[in-house]
Each structure stands twice: as structure tokens, then as C-alpha cells.
Amino acid sequence: MTTKVTETTKVTLTRRGHVSYLTIARPHVSNALDLDAHRQLCALLDEFEADGEQWVAVLTGAGDRCFCAGQDLKELAARNRSGVQPTSLGSGGVSGSPRLTERFGLTKPIVARVNGHAIGGGLELMLACDLAIAADHATFALPEVRLGLVAGAGGAIRLPRQLPPKIALGHLLTGRPMTAATAHRYGLVNEVVPAAQLDACVESWVADLVACSPVAVRAAKEIATRSRELPLEEAFAARYSWEEKRRTSPDAVEGPAAFVERRAPRWQNPSG
16 A cells, blocks of 8 residues: 655545555545645546556545535635736646546546535535445535536436436526535435445445446446446447457456356456
């Protein structure tokens, strides 16, 4: 297990086996992200993507009260006073890009461990993850419209794609919070558990992910993501780069062989 921490660390990275644990470490400000924290998270995501030994990432916030409160509004107000032009959708190339919410080609799965409130950009981070496990005291909200803003890090786009339209608009246009139970009922999170069981639940999902062929997981994610907006016939006919890698990989032979021989498969680290 390795952890990267310095005196100026705002996001930590801990590696355990094939899993990278990313933690927003600013509990004194509800794990809000300032530009420096965005830079650090971006750099750690680059490391995760480039490391062939790392197959899965878990994203969370420090403490047990808040997953992430989104943008550091004190820093934003100071930037506004200094005359910095506000951004709209996306980061606009502002420090720390591409952010998780803009990494549309990320092939490795990321699990959100939602240990408390996911607000504004915090919810947008969760929406950009592939799986989400929440403590039962977690809440979810996009309150940007109450501040004269929009959920420009993907919330205004992803929420209507992940919830029924009127449910999504009801929360997006009013900033009303959503409970963990409601989020689970509408499929926004995979599972909701008492806070004391959160780590065990996350680890059960992580263990299932790591037990699978990493190249097959990436192929499945790519196919599901890229085919979502395609007509069925076009989706079948499309070319998927990670599926080509899976089809010709040792894992495609190893999996059936391990099943027949009644042993655990020995997966390869994917390349590329």
C-alpha cells in the first residue's frame, strides 16, 4: 500500500493492489475543490490512467460528513472580484483540466464512495463515476441556480440522462436536495447502506471489479458508453477499440480455460 501526502496535499492517492483510492482531503471546507485541488486531482487521474497495474479507482471525500461540496465559492468570488471571466459548460481550460467530469474517454471504472453530502460539483463528480455507493445520511443537490450559476461541470447534462426527465428537472431547476433513499429508488446510486457498512459495501463492489478481466471490463464500459445514443443496428456494427484488444488478448483464452480447469483466472495487465 502506498500513499502520496505532502504539506500542501488537497487530494490523496493510496494504492492497494490494483485499486487507487482518491480522497479529497479538505474536510474543513466540506471537501470543496479550489483550483489547486482540481490540479492535484487531475494529476492523480493522469497517474491512474497511465498505470497498467491500476484497474479500478475509488473516489471519496475525507471525513464522514461531506463527499464534496463542489466549487470553492470563496475562491470563485475572489476571482470574480479580480475580473476573471466566468466559465460556462466545462472548465474552459482553467487549471486542472481535463477534470473527471470532462474525461469522456476514461476507460477504467471509477467508484464513488459517497460518505456524506454531494453538492454542486460534488454531485457532478459522482455523476461522472461509473458506480456509486452511498451512506444512508448522504444527500444530493445541484443548488447552482440559487446562486445565479448553472451546473456547468456536467450536472445540467448528466442528471437528465441518469434520472427520469421531470425528476431531474425538478431538482435541477430548484436546487432541491435529494435523499440517499430517493437517489437509490431512481437508480442514481447502486446501493445505500448505513455509514458503518459503507467501506465494506464499497470493497465488495471493488473486489467484484478486480476479479474480472480488466480488458473485458474496459471493453464492456466502452461499448455501453459509446453505444448509448446509437440505434441498435448501428451499435452492433460499430468498432470498439477496447473490444478489439479484448478479443485478441490472452484474457479471452484464459477465462474459458480457467473455468474448465476449475481455477482462478490469471488476468494480464492491459496495455494501451
